Each structure stands twice: as C-alpha cells, then as structure tokens.
Amino acid sequence: MATDPDAIDAAFFDELRRYYSDEEIVELGLFIGFNLGYHTFFGTLKFYPLFSPDGRLLTQAESEKIYGPAPSSLKATEPKK
Amino acid sequence: MTYVVPLPREAITDPELRDLIAQGEALGVPDDLFPRIAARSPELAKPFMRALLMSHAEGNVDHRLKEIVRILLARFAGDKYFAALRSCKARQMGLTEERIEAGCGDYEDSDLFTEAEKCALRYADQMYLDPAKVDAAFYAELKKHFTEPQIMELGAFIAFHYGMQMFMRSLGAAAPAGPA
Numbered sequence: 506m507a508t509d510p511d512a513i514d515a516a517f518f519d520e521l522r523r524y525y526s527d528e529e530i531v532e533l534g535l536f537i538g539f540n541l542g543y544h545t546f547f548g549t550l551k552f553y554p555l556f557s558p559d560g561r562l563l564t565q566a567e568s569e570k571i572y573g574p575a576p577s578s579l580k581a582t583e584p585k586k
Numbered sequence: 587m588t589y590v591v592p593l594p595r596e597a598i599t600d601p602e603l604r605d606l607i608a609q610g611e612a613l614g615v616p617d618d619l620f621p622r623i624a625a626r627s628p629e630l631a632k633p634f635m636r637a638l639l640m641s642h643a644e645g646n647v648d649h650r651l652k653e654i655v656r657i658l659l660a661r662f663a664g665d666k667y668f669a670a671l672r673s674c675k676a677r678q679m680g681l682t683e684e685r686i687e688a689g690c691g692d693y694e695d696s697d698l699f700t701e702a703e704k705c706a707l708r709y710a711d712q713m714y715l716d717p718a719k720v721d722a723a724f725y726a727e728l729k730k731h732f733t734e735p736q737i738m739e740l741g742a743f744i745a746f747h748y749g750m751q752m753f754m755r756s757l758g759a760a761a762p763a764g765p766a
Contacts, residue, residue, distance in 0.1 A: 506753070510755055531626040532630055538750055541748070550725075
C-alpha cells in the first residue's frame with residue numbers, strides 16, 4: 506500500500522483471503538492506512554519513540570541518539586498518478 | 587466493485603454508525619461506500635468515521651481550505667473515490683471548482699490564494715512528496731500564519747485523510763457515479 510499500491514489487485518486480495526476474513530482484511534487495511542499517514546506526519550514533527558528497543562523510557566534527546574536524526578518515515582513518496 | 591464488498595445498508599443496524607453515515611452523506615464526504623466497507627470491521631468503523639468527519643468539518647481551520655487540501659491529497663494518492671467527492675458545506679460557503687483546480691495545480695503562482703493558504707497547500711503537497719522539506723524552517727513559516735493548534739489540526743487532517751485515501755485506492759474504489 507505504501508510503496509507499490511498498484512501491486513494490490515484482485516489476485517492480491519485472493520491471496521489475503523486464504524489467510525484472513527473480510528473483517529480482518531478491512532481492519533488491517535484501515536490500520537495500515539492510518540499508520541501510513543501518521544508516521545510521516547509525526548516524522549516531520551521530529552517525534553521520537555518514547556521507549557528504547559529493550560523497553561526503557563527515553564527522553565526525546567536520548568531517543569534521537571538511538572533512532573537517528575531523521576526518522577525513516579521521512580523518505581520521499583513517489584507520486585502515484 | 588471494490589475488492590472487499592461493502593455491507594448492504596440494511597445490514598448496518600448500529601444506530602450510531604447509521605447516524606455517522608447520514609452525517610457523511612449530508613456533508614458529501616464520504617458517501618456511504620467508505621463506511622459500508624469499514625463496517626466489515628464493526629469495532630473500527632465508528633471511530634474512523636468520527637475522525638474522518640470531525641477532522642474535515644469541525645475545528646478552527648477554514649473548511650474550504652481543508653476541502654482543497656483533501657482533494658489535492660486524493661489526487662496525489664491516486665484515489666479516484668475521495669478525489670471525486672465534494673463537500674456540500676464547502677460549496678455552500680462559496681468554494682468553486684475553479685478554486686479547487688487552482689489549489690490542486692500551480693497554486694504558488696496563483697493570485698487566488700493568500701500566503702497563509704499557499705503555506706497550508708504546501709504543507710499537504712510536501713508531506714508525502716518530500717517530507718524532509720517539512721522541517722523546522724517550514725514549521726516556523728507555518729507559525730507565521732497559523733496557531734500551533736491550527737497546525738496540529740491541519741497536520742492530523744492531512745495524515746488521516748491521506749491514509750484513508752490510500753486505503754480506498756488499495757480496494758480499487760472507483761469515482762462515484764453522477765455529478766461530483
């Protein structure tokens with residue numbers, strides 16, 4: 506959905522249905538869409554994770570040292586026209 | 587037809603969800619397709635519909651400006667469904683198709699928009715095209731025209747609607763039949 510939306514076609518949904526119900530597919534799709542939009546927005550705010558990979562509570566400065574100065578969500582998105 | 591078949595209207599019996607669908611239809615965005623698909627996941631359908639409606643039709647940023655931003659994003663997302671929908675409220679407030687086209691096109695050189703409006707359109711334009719440009723300097727520029735609550739309202743609106751547009755694109759949703 507994020508990097509190659511044209512690859513999500515009828516065959517892709519047939520494959521999804523081998524493992525998930527329509528209810529689960531919609532839940533997944535809404536969840537992915539929500540995160541797709543918000544991670545980039547949070548990235549522009551320089552909003553860093555509150556916890557280290559081992560679960561320790563971090564300040565934003567500590568978190569920036571661990572996770573890097575530029576969140577990966579700030580990668581450019583190809584226009585999808 | 588979308589890859590996930592929407593629920594028939596009569597199968598949706600939850601009064602709150604039915605009311606949210608009616609609110610969407612009165613606004614024009616969304617029509618009943620999005621909530622009938624979302625209703626396949628009953629736990630999520632209501633909060634997602636509430637967020638979609640509230641972020642668009644309420645708040646302290648001009649609804650007409652948010653309507654242009656929404657259409658600009660839908661076109662970037664390649665989502666024919668949301669791109670074709672129009673807010674009746676924005677139309678009643680005087681938003682024209684000419685202004686929508688100008689906002690989705692070369693708005694930087696247009697004399698139809700104030701600097702504040704251009705800044706908001708740039709925010710939406712750059713968020714997913716080149717988010718690294720939405721940096722501290724960009725937010726400093728936004729703060730010349732908008733309060734921090736307005737910036738958060740606009741940013742959250744952009745993020746949520748873009749996400750839902752990508753969701754509808756992934757389902758193969760077409761533009762609704764009939765006049766926009």
